[in-house]
Amino acid sequence: xxxxxxxxxxxxxxTSEILRIARPxxxxxxxxxxxxDRLAFQMEYAKGTIYNxxxxxxxxxxxxxxxxxxxxxxxxxxxxxxxxxxRLRMMALGVACEFYTQHCADDFxxxxxxxxxxxxxxxSEKRQNLIRQCEEQCMAIVAGIVRDAVLRxxxxxxxxxxxxxxxxxxxAINYGSQVLSHTSPSLPSLGISNPASVIRxxxxxxxxxxxxxxxxxxxxxxxxSEALAEKLxxxxxxxxxxxxx
Amino acid sequence: xxxxxxxxxxxxxxTSEILRIARPxxxxxxxxxxxxDRLAFQMEYAKGTIYNxxxxxxxxxxxxxxxxxxxxxxxxxxxxxxxxxxRLRMMALGVACEFYTQHCADDFxxxxxxxxxxxxxxxSEKRQNLIRQCEEQCMAIVAGIVRDAVLRxxxxxxxxxxxxxxxxxxxAINYGSQVLSHTSPSLPSLGISNPASVIRxxxxxxxxxxxxxxxxxxxxxxxxSEALAEKLxxxxxxxxxxxxx
DNA sequence: GACTATTCTGACGCCGCGACAACAATTGAC
DNA sequence: GTCAATTGTTGTCGCGGCGTCAGAATAGTC
Numbered sequence: 001x002x003x004x005x006x007x008x009x010x011x012x013x014x015t016s017e018i019l020r021i022a023r024p025x026x027x028x029x030x031x032x033x034x035x036x037d038r039l040a041f042q043m044e045y046a047k048g049t050i051y052n053x054x055x056x057x058x059x060x061x062x063x064x065x066x067x068x069x070x071x072x073x074x075x076x077x078x079x080x081x082x083x084x085x086x087r088l089r090m091m092a093l094g095v096a097c098e099f100y101t102q103h104c105a106d107d108f109x110x111x112x113x114x115x116x117x118x119x120x121x122x123x124s125e126k127r128q129n130l131i132r133q134c135e136e137q138c139m140a141i142v143a144g145i146v147r148d149a150v151l152r153x154x155x156x157x158x159x160x161x162x163x164x165x166x167x168x169x170x171x172a173i174n175y176g177s178q179v180l181s182h183t184s185p186s187l188p189s190l191g192i193s194n195p196a197s198v199i200r201x202x203x204x205x206x207x208x209x210x211x212x213x214x215x216x217x218x219x220x221x222x223x224x225s226e227a228l229a230e231k232l233x234x235x236x237x238x239x240x241x242x243x244x245x
Numbered sequence: 246x247x248x249x250x251x252x253x254x255x256x257x258x259x260t261s262e263i264l265r266i267a268r269p270x271x272x273x274x275x276x277x278x279x280x281x282d283r284l285a286f287q288m289e290y291a292k293g294t295i296y297n298x299x300x301x302x303x304x305x306x307x308x309x310x311x312x313x314x315x316x317x318x319x320x321x322x323x324x325x326x327x328x329x330x331x332r333l334r335m336m337a338l339g340v341a342c343e344f345y346t347q348h349c350a351d352d353f354x355x356x357x358x359x360x361x362x363x364x365x366x367x368x369s370e371k372r373q374n375l376i377r378q379c380e381e382q383c384m385a386i387v388a389g390i391v392r393d394a395v396l397r398x399x400x401x402x403x404x405x406x407x408x409x410x411x412x413x414x415x416x417a418i419n420y421g422s423q424v425l426s427h428t429s430p431s432l433p434s435l436g437i438s439n440p441a442s443v444i445r446x447x448x449x450x451x452x453x454x455x456x457x458x459x460x461x462x463x464x465x466x467x468x469x470s471e472a473l474a475e476k477l478x479x480x481x482x483x484x485x486x487x488x489x490x
Numbered sequence: 491g492a493c494t495a496t497t498c499t500g501a502c503g504c505c506g507c508g509a510c511a512a513c514a515a516t517t518g519a520c
Numbered sequence: 521g522t523c524a525a526t527t528g529t530t531g532t533c534g535c536g537g538c539g540t541c542a543g544a545a546t547a548g549t550c
Contacts, residue, residue, distance in 0.1 A: 007497085007547065030363040035537060046499040051539065115428040116361065118275040132431050139435055158463055161446055164436035168425070169418065169447035176421020177413065183360040186377055190384055191409035201406055202414035206447065209454030218403055252516070252528085280506060291530040296508070491550105498545070505538085514529070520522090 015053050018043060019067065022060050027106050031061065031113065058122040065114045066127065067243065068107035069134040072100055073141075074239045079232060080141045086149035087212050088224065093142060094174070094203050095228045098196050099236045101178050108178065142167045154213045166210070173202055200225060260298050263288060264312065267305050272351050276306065276358065303367040310359045311372065312488065313352035314379040317345055318386075319484045324477060325386045331394035332457050333469065338387060339419070339448050340473045343441050344481045346423050353423065387412045399458045411455070418447055445470060 021042050025034045036057060040047040054060045079092035101108045113119055114131060146163040149155035157166065181187055181195035192198060204221040216224070266287050270279045281302060285292040299305045324337035346353045358364055359376060391408040394400035402411065426432055426440035437443060449466040461469070 005548085011497085032363055032537095036539080037537070040500095047538090048500070048540080049498055052497075056539075115424070118277055135429070136431070136435065158446065160463075161443070162436050165443045165446075168422065168432075168435075168437050168440070168443055169450075172421035172425055172444070172447070173414065173418040174421070175425060176417035176419070179360070179424070180413070180417055180420060184380070186381070187413075190381065190413075191407050192413050195413070198406070198410045198413055199417070201403065201410075202417070202451065205414075205454035206451050207454075209450035209452075218405075256528085277506095281508080282506070285531095292508085293510085293531070294529055297528070301508075302506095494547100494549080496545105496547070499541105499543085501542105502540085503538105504540105505536105507535090507537105509533085509535105510530105511532095512530085514527100516527070517525085519524090 011053075014043075014045075018050060018053055018060065019064055023064055023106065023110070026061065026064065026113070027109060031057070031116075031119070034060075055124065056122060058119045059124060059127060061110075061113050061119055062123040062127040062131065065110050066130045066134065068104070068110040069131060069138075071104060071107055071239060071243050072096075072111075073134050073138055074243075075100055075236055076138050076141045078235050078239065080145060082228075082231070085214060086145050086152060086154055087207060087214060087216075088228070089145045090142075090149075090170075090207065090212075091203075091221070091225055092228045092232060093145070093170075094200065095225055095232055096236070097174050097178070098229075099233065101182075102196070103236070104240060109182070112179065139164065139167060139171075142170065149212060155210060158210070169206065170203065173206070174199065177202075197222075256298075259290075263295060263298055263305065264309055268309055268351070268355070271306065271309065271358070272354060276302070276361075276364070279305075300369065301367060303364045304369060304372060306355075306358050306364055307368040307372040307376065310355050311375045311379065313349070313355040314376060314383075316349060316352055316484060316488050317341075317356075318379050318383055319488075320345055320481055321383050321386045323480050323484065325390060327473075327476070330459060331390050331397060331399055332452060332459060332461075333473070334390045335387075335394075335415075335452065335457075336448075336466070336470055337473045337477060338390070338415075339445065340470055340477055341481070342419050342423070343474075344478065346427075347441070348481070349485060354427070357424065384409065384412060384416075387415065394457060400455060403455070414451065415448065418451070419444065422447075442467075 018039070022034060022039055025039065025042075034057065036047050036050060039060075040050050043050065054063065075096040076093060079096040080089055082089055082092055120128065143163045146155070146157075146166050150157055150163070157163065177195055177199045181192070187195065200222060201218055204216060204218060208215050263284070267279060267284055270284065270287075279302065281292050281295060284305075285295050288295065299308065320341040321338060324341040325334055327334055327337055365373065388408045391400070391402075391411050395402055395408070402408065422440055422444045426437070432440065445467060446463055449461060449463060453460050
């Protein structure tokens with residue numbers, strides 16, 4: 001079963017070809033804009049063939065989301081292994097999030113689809129698990145950093161707050177701000193010019209609030225983030241390009 | 246034009262009747278589950294009549310969202326006028342958010358619809374503005390508290406962080422955590438048992454991180470939140486029931 | 491080259507949105 | 521009270537999209 005026939009390889013290739021065609025449609029025209037007829041037409045295959053690869057439209061979306069989350073996971077992984085205090089690694093994750101939302105904006109948009117009622121539910125358990133797993137792995141990377149910080153005695157977790165629960169806060173603030181800045185009708189008119197830098201400040205404040213050493217002022221924090229960005233971005237680009245041939 | 250004919254009143258009444266019927270369908274079966282035929286059937290009116298009230302399905306959703314956001318706005322308003330230090334008022338808003346997500350869970354779910362691509366865009370500018378306005382009013386209430394804290398010298402804003410930008414952080418963490426805890430596949434399995442209390446801790450940490458006086462430890466913060474809840478919940482229930490006859 | 495298994499095809503059934511022409515009710519003028 | 525004119529209501533129709541399936545085509549096997 002290791003050896004695949006030419007035909008089987010062809011089919012496997014086509015699966016990713018479908019996704020390659022579907023992604024930009026979904027990004028620009030939304031779920032309703034992605035019609036199976038249109039997709040089949042652009043693929044120059046019959047609709048039935050598409051249905052041999054994905055049992056419905058929702059499955060295609062979930063497959064695309066899985067691809068995007070895979071990129072995020074890689075970015076996180078790379079951020080998690082840099083040298084230095086745990087707090088710096090935590091900030092590196094922040095930089096990774098910034099990179100992801102800015103330079104993989106489409107992927108970030110894709111990730112949102114999965115939270116839509118009626119897309120998740122109509123997909124197969126197999127694909128759901130793939131995504132759940134990826135999310136858990138991301139979580140594990142961040143929680144690992146927190147636990148390491150505790151071990152290194154750079155951080156004391158408050159009574160009644162597990163490592164994962166601390167992560168949850170960061171996840172929430174990053175996720176929340178990114179969704180809001182992408183979908184809120186009128187952020188600029190509210191006086192928020194540059195959401196990314198605002199979030200940097202909030203994350204720094206939160207870390208300071210937990211007395212996570214080394215405690216930093218905003219100038220220092222920003223400086224370190226810039227240094228991390230310079231160091232990590234080349235790696236990030238490689239990852240991004242690896243996943244987008 | 247102030248005086249409405251009986252017929253006109255009847256029609257106006259029917260508009261809210263449509264929304265009353267549509268909400269539970271949308272909540273339980275999603276946007277795709279809400280069909281105009283079904284809605285018309287349950288209303289015991291012809292489909293065309295529904296279209297006299299709303300020019301398309303998306304408009305119905307936006308109208309429902311506006312209703313829900315109105316409740317949120319009222320809750321915020323009530324939280325913003327309590328006596329005491331600004332920080333307490335800020336915490337009262339947190340309590341309001343908790344109440345909203347817990348006891349107006351459907352409304353919270355409704356609010357998410359508006360961020361969906363293809364729903365916002367297909368609605369009339371008039372309804373869009375209604376929602377934008379409500380969002381801005383909520384924002385204004387919170388920003389007002391921040392500004393008051395600065396005036397009272399209970400808080401010093403960091404260089405390069407406007408009041409609205411501080412608000413944005415809180416908005417993000419609250420919004421983010423609530424969305425995540427409602428839609429993330431497997432939060433409990435990740436070790437987050439009670440998202441609400443976790444968020445209380447993070448908000449408290451954030452406020453402490455900004456040195457917003459009176460600085461509080463988690464025990465005190467929790468105690469104050471409980472006291473606020475006890476004080477505000479009766480008012481909140483009134484608001485909720487007022488909007489749901 | 492014949493025969494089987496697998497893959498591909500596109501027409502079809504069904505459903506839902508939104509339009510619209512025909513029809514009913516209400517209003518206002520006299 | 522009668523009769524337009526206006527306003528409101530109806531439900532059928534066209535269009536387009538999803539997912540299916542019987543049959544055509546192709547690949548694989550001996």
